[in-house]
Amino acid sequence: xxxxxxxxxxxxxxxxxxxxxxxxxxxxxxxxxxxxxxxxxxxxxxxxxxxxxxxxxxxxxxxxxxxxxxxxxxxxxxxxxxxxxxxxxxxxxxxxxxxxxxxxxxxxxxxxxxxxxxxxxxxxxxxxxxxxxxxxxxxxxxxxxxxxxxxxxxxxxxxxxxxxxxxxxxxxxxxxxxxxxxxxxxxxxxxxxxxxxxxxxxxxxxxxxxxxxxxxxxxxxxxxxxxxxxxxxxxxxxxxxxxxxxxxxxxxxxxxxxxxxxxxxxxxxxxxxx
Numbered sequence: 001x002x003x004x005x006x007x008x009x010x011x012x013x014x015x016x017x018x019x020x021x022x023x024x025x026x027x028x029x030x031x032x033x034x035x036x037x038x039x040x041x042x043x044x045x046x047x048x049x050x051x052x053x054x055x056x057x058x059x060x061x062x063x064x065x066x067x068x069x070x071x072x073x074x075x076x077x078x079x080x081x082x083x084x085x086x087x088x089x090x091x092x093x094x095x096x097x098x099x100x101x102x103x104x105x106x107x108x109x110x111x112x113x114x115x116x117x118x119x120x121x122x123x124x125x126x127x128x129x130x131x132x133x134x135x136x137x138x139x140x141x142x143x144x145x146x147x148x149x150x151x152x153x154x155x156x157x158x159x160x161x162x163x164x165x166x167x168x169x170x171x172x173x174x175x176x177x178x179x180x181x182x183x184x185x186x187x188x189x190x191x192x193x194x195x196x197x198x199x200x201x202x203x204x205x206x207x208x209x210x211x212x213x214x215x216x217x218x219x220x221x222x223x224x225x226x227x228x229x230x231x232x233x234x235x236x237x238x239x240x241x242x243x244x245x246x247x248x249x250x251x252x253x254x255x256x257x258x259x260x261x262x263x264x265x266x267x268x269x270x271x272x273x274x
Contacts, residue, residue, distance in 0.1 A: 009128025062089025
């Protein structure tokens with residue numbers, strides 16, 4: 001999975017899962033044995049299968065499902081998306097941890113740290129789809145040169161439709177362009193877009209009308225749907241990666257991914273042109 005597809009919310013979830021894993025090795029009870037009484041040390045979560053599975057591993061599994069759902073958008077199990085399963089696991093881990101720590105009476109570091117981790121974990125899982133601050137890309141959006149080099153393994157200015165060179169609309173080279181200007185305004189002195197126009201027919205059909213293929217990046221992760229109109233996404237466009245728009249279809253765009261797949265990007269709001 002492209003790490004640039006991760007959001008800030010995903011970073012919160014991953015961090016909380018790591019803390020939860022560490023907490024599973026700490027003592028569950030804060031009780032200390034008297035010096036004159038022989039007793040065994042306090043147990044951790046790995047000594048209690050019910051606590052381990054219902055809290056610690058449930059939270060970690062939920063975090064893993066949330067991250068995997070980024071790599072396989074639209075993948076469902078029993079009619080539910082992987083991300084929904086992951087969020088449910090994290091909330092269940094928090095619910096179980098809450099009542100466990102209340103019942104414990106003398107909670108140790110493993111339960112206290114685990115409670116804090118499950119609060120952050122469940123909060124990140126539930127709030128990420130709703131808060132723009134958490135939906136923002138974790139690593140930010142690179143320049144066009146960085147995006148192409150990362151996505152296609154090429155040096156700037158070489159190969160498949162590099163979006164650098166002379167930019168339209170009077171901007172400096174390397175600056176993304178706001179989507180919405182007429183595509184026919186692209187001038188003849190733009191070697192990157194000329195090369196993209198030559199490569200687009202090889203990817204599966206020539207662009208319609210006077211449409212000029214161009215590179216673009218999405219501000220947040222967005223699904224790419226099949227050209228047949230199926231409701232299940234065929235891919236997910238990740239922030240920080242540049243994709244080639246080869247055709248305009250109504251309000252959407254026909255986009256081509258790095259592996260040659262083509263689909264319809266229905267939500268084009270806020271995209272940046274290269």
